[in-house]
Amino acid sequence: MAIATRLLLDVLKPHHPDALTFASAVADGCGDCQVTITVVERDEKTETTLLAVKGQALDLDAISATVRELGGSVHSVDEVEVHAGTPPAAGGE
Amino acid sequence: MGSRLRILLELGQPHLIARRYFVTNGFDGALTMLGLTMGFYSTGAVPVPVIISACLGAAIALTASGLSSAYISEAAERRKELMELEQALIHKLDESAHAHAARLLPWLIAAVNGLSPLLIALLIISPLWLSQAGLRLPLGPLESSIVLAFACLFLLGVFLGRISGQFWLWAGVRTLLVALVTAGIIYWISG
Secondary structure, three states: OOOEEEEEEEEEEEEOOOOHHHHHHHHOOOOOEEEEEEEEEOOEEEEEEEEEEEEOOOOOOHHHHHHHOOOEEEEEEEEEEEEEOOOOOOOOO | HHHHHHHHHHHHHHHHHHHHHHHHHHHHHHHHHHHHHHHHHHHOOOOOHHHHHHHHHHHHHHHHHHHHHHHHHHHHHHHHHHHHHHHHHHOOOOOOOHHHHHHHHHHHHHHHHHHHHHHHHHHHHHHHHHHOOOOOOOHHHHHHHHHHHHHHHHHHHHHHHHHHHHHHHHHHHHHHHHHHHHHHHHHHHOO
């Protein structure tokens, strides 16, 4: 079974919560993972962002649910990195 | 839980709005009590239980007014903001923190808006109760309430001064002046 270890999502989000709070909430929601947000475009009420998540075994549905809870929506999955087999042991790359 | 609370605080800024409402309606409560007690003081010979009932009635009315007006206006504002955000995002936000904030924060702000005049009014009329309970006060019960009303208004000014970075004494004296002018007008009219 393939395990996702990196996802790059195109996310439309409101200005609030800001990028730091948004990234922290996504990181809290997916456990041991690293989250990066890049604001690509800023409109009057919204921001188009690229949300990069790296982790041992990522759950796209759970991440999308967290994004929705924060008022955002996943428009597309732009990049994925998957590994075949079981999730790598903790601390291994 | 901590992160959820942080998000709600960031979304609604309820602490800032509540602080503003606390001062605004607290000021209303203190000034109303000052007006009532000054009116009774200048009229003279009004039994203390009558004064307590009148002040308590006014305090309850201020609380009801504060609770309902803040809830109605805040809920309407939050609903409007949520709808505008939904239009900009082109999706519903029913399950989002924004919707939770829009439902929860008006109650929180209404509670502050309603309870601030009540608490300040109860503090101001506490000498009336204490005298009824048989406690001896350094001043008469009505005079003590008036002094407490002046003190509350001065302290609200000091609080505002500290928030805005002004010199606290000047900010306090300014609200005290408002109280003195109000008291003077009431005394002049009803005296």
